[in-house]
Amino acid sequence: MKRHLLEAADLDRADATLVLDTAAQIDQALAGREVKKLPTLRGRTVVNLFYEDSTRTRISFELAAKRLSADVINFSAKGSSVSKGESLKDTALTLEAMGSDAIVVRHSASGAPHRLANWVRGSVVNAGDGTHEHPTQALLDAYTIRRRLGRLEGVRVAVVGDVLHSRVARSNVRLLHTLGAEVTLVAPPTLLPVGVGSWPAEVSYDLDAVLPKADVVMMLRVQAERMNASFFPSAREYSRRYGLDGRRMGVLGDDAIVMHPGPMNRGMEIAAEVADSPRSTIVEQVGNGVSVRMAVLYLLLGGAPS
Amino acid sequence: MNLLIKGARPYGEDAADILVRDGRIAAVGEDLTATGAEVVQAAGLVALPGLVDLHTHLREPGREDAETVETGSRAAALGGYTAVHAMANTDPVADTAGVVEQVWRLGQEAGLVDVVPVGAVTVGLAGERLAELGAMADSAARVRVFSDDGHCVADPALMRRALEYVKALGGVVAQHAEEPRLTAGAQMHEGDRSARLGLTGWPAAAEEAIIARDVLLAGHVGARLHVCHVSTAGSVELLRWAKSRGVQVTAEVTPHHLLLTDACAEGYDPVFKVNPPLRTDADVEALRAGLADGTIDAVATDHAPHAVEDKETEWASARPGMLGLEQALSVVVATMVETGRLDWRGVADRMSVRPAAIGRLDGHGRPLAPGEPANLLLLDPAARSVVDPAALASRSRNSPYAGRELPGRVVATFLRGAATVLDGKATK
Numbered sequence: 001m002k003r004h005l006l007e008a009a010d011l012d013r014a015d016a017t018l019v020l021d022t023a024a025q026i027d028q029a030l031a032g033r034e035v036k037k038l039p040t041l042r043g044r045t046v047v048n049l050f051y052e053d054s055t056r057t058r059i060s061f062e063l064a065a066k067r068l069s070a071d072v073i074n075f076s077a078k079g080s081s082v083s084k085g086e087s088l089k090d091t092a093l094t095l096e097a098m099g100s101d102a103i104v105v106r107h108s109a110s111g112a113p114h115r116l117a118n119w120v121r122g123s124v125v126n127a128g129d130g131t132h133e134h135p136t137q138a139l140l141d142a143y144t145i146r147r148r149l150g151r152l153e154g155v156r157v158a159v160v161g162d163v164l165h166s167r168v169a170r171s172n173v174r175l176l177h178t179l180g181a182e183v184t185l186v187a188p189p190t191l192l193p194v195g196v197g198s199w200p201a202e203v204s205y206d207l208d209a210v211l212p213k214a215d216v217v218m219m220l221r222v223q224a225e226r227m228n229a230s231f232f233p234s235a236r237e238y239s240r241r242y243g244l245d246g247r248r249m250g251v252l253g254d255d256a257i258v259m260h261p262g263p264m265n266r267g268m269e270i271a272a273e274v275a276d277s278p279r280s281t282i283v284e285q286v287g288n289g290v291s292v293r294m295a296v297l298y299l300l301l302g303g304a305p306s
Numbered sequence: 307m308n309l310l311i312k313g314a315r316p317y318g319e320d321a322a323d324i325l326v327r328d329g330r331i332a333a334v335g336e337d338l339t340a341t342g343a344e345v346v347q348a349a350g351l352v353a354l355p356g357l358v359d360l361h362t363h364l365r366e367p368g369r370e371d372a373e374t375v376e377t378g379s380r381a382a383a384l385g386g387y388t389a390v391h392a393m394a395n396t397d398p399v400a401d402t403a404g405v406v407e408q409v410w411r412l413g414q415e416a417g418l419v420d421v422v423p424v425g426a427v428t429v430g431l432a433g434e435r436l437a438e439l440g441a442m443a444d445s446a447a448r449v450r451v452f453s454d455d456g457h458c459v460a461d462p463a464l465m466r467r468a469l470e471y472v473k474a475l476g477g478v479v480a481q482h483a484e485e486p487r488l489t490a491g492a493q494m495h496e497g498d499r500s501a502r503l504g505l506t507g508w509p510a511a512a513e514e515a516i517i518a519r520d521v522l523l524a525g526h527v528g529a530r531l532h533v534c535h536v537s538t539a540g541s542v543e544l545l546r547w548a549k550s551r552g553v554q555v556t557a558e559v560t561p562h563h564l565l566l567t568d569a570c571a572e573g574y575d576p577v578f579k580v581n582p583p584l585r586t587d588a589d590v591e592a593l594r595a596g597l598a599d600g601t602i603d604a605v606a607t608d609h610a611p612h613a614v615e616d617k618e619t620e621w622a623s624a625r626p627g628m629l630g631l632e633q634a635l636s637v638v639v640a641t642m643v644e645t646g647r648l649d650w651r652g653v654a655d656r657m658s659v660r661p662a663a664i665g666r667l668d669g670h671g672r673p674l675a676p677g678e679p680a681n682l683l684l685l686d687p688a689a690r691s692v693v694d695p696a697a698l699a700s701r702s703r704n705s706p707y708a709g710r711e712l713p714g715r716v717v718a719t720f721l722r723g724a725a726t727v728l729d730g731k732a733t734k
Contacts, residue, residue, distance in 0.1 A: 087619060088620055109623060110503060110621065111503065111505070112574075115575075130622070131504035132503060167504060193501035194500075195498040195507075196501055198498040198502070
């Protein structure tokens, strides 16, 4: 493992598999236990440095660190010196001086975790940077797929929606490719980046053509602000062409699963009957997120698994 | 005061002595002597006319923490320049006779290069109404180049009027070609790398669309147009087409666009954030070819000093721009001379003669010949050195060449016969 987890490309196949295997071991170790806590990172300090509101990701990392017995500090941009204009570098040096062993960072600027990694000695974990990457989301998605389908090699994954602005899509394309899955991106052309042709993924504008062959359908959140910027004519038209509703779910293969990183826009990119169906792994993904983030913190801070 | 430069190679050709008397070249020839003249030994050094920069940001008034007219002038002299055009995006904006005269006077006081102010095209660079272009032209600063650089004059009707109006002033509009609606939030060249890095793309078409529009307008009204910092292969094609049609268009390319590509954005170090952005290998190749065949007239630095705190940030928060004055000639040697694309006369043409002509500067860009003003530089073409930002004369440190070995060292620069640089050091 590298010292930092900044993007999915930091993980080769062996590293990525190690993270997933470690998460599985952690799940096994904690299964059925009343006290869901391991002593592994006792005395280590993990800082959650969040420049964007993201309750679910922050809570997931916080829980992961606490279950490993680390001390956790939540440093949110709101109500801190950051709102008074302190630079990222000064914040990094402050946290460094306080002895943080790992900084989990969420930032609206792509590449902010890379900058941070230049300024601190501890490990930096990217918890989502701008429109760049969200590598632990991709890891938990891979973990979820492997648990449900039993494999990743050759699994056909359709990633549907706002690929252009999605850090989840970027991380998933890279990681799933590393792990041997076959990714097809499905979106209107306006929501695919120029240059997407260089990614290790197929591209389609036609959701209906892709669904029958998909083992996994991963729906991306469509931000409300996209609707006012002519990326598509209306929410209704988007939903009609790229939303996953009951009719479309019906053409999926028997074992196919439906994923969503949350938070969902029910009725927009995903219909309630799909989100709540047995195919949906959405709640499961949240639980798996804690295990995978435990594995990441453990491997970055604690060394090789026993 | 008289000066005798011994054994230099004018334009890299046969060695000759150059005798300077009263600020002018008195003689060029073999074995010249002059009693009482200060002698500069220049065996092996290439003599070129003093360089002229069409595009420098000196930051004064307003951001003296990043650069001043004096520190920027020193950086320019060390780079072999004898004249620089100071861009108008200061605070306050150089959109009145008062501000351009202030910048001009500061340049005179520094006395290291001729600082030639550029006047803003529109009031406050806001792109809404013309600044008093005539007042700036008639001022002591004698402004001839007008630019909203940093911003595009995006309104086509306003651009047409500006092109027409400056005809009466012997002026030229230098356009920062960037269609603003196509570059909202843009961070880097739009392509494979921006897609992967998750940085909002700056499409080549946003530059090319404005150049296409403006050459048509310039042709229509019979005005001169200058295009700043051309960065794409498509722009070179458009300029070639426009010139073939007789449009009075000139263009510049920066040293960094001749050398660096969007690969520099990997790692998100904002020292490589610049506007227009670094582009692809294919663009670099087209720019070098365009400069070699004269489609691109000039190398201009777009020297853009920034304080440390404006660069030691997240990529998206950083200000765009990079230093250029002190390494421009070295980059041109590396990309154009050592590759065989330009000889030394070509370098003199693109870095001195043509920029002086575009800026309508008397006394600069003149041949190394008797009777001409003694604005010249001596370059050691064999020297190679690694760029150390801490050693730069600029007040800022945002050099994209840090740690890079580049060829060529400016040994001396003379402004009207007076040494501004000797032995590679500024004389004041």
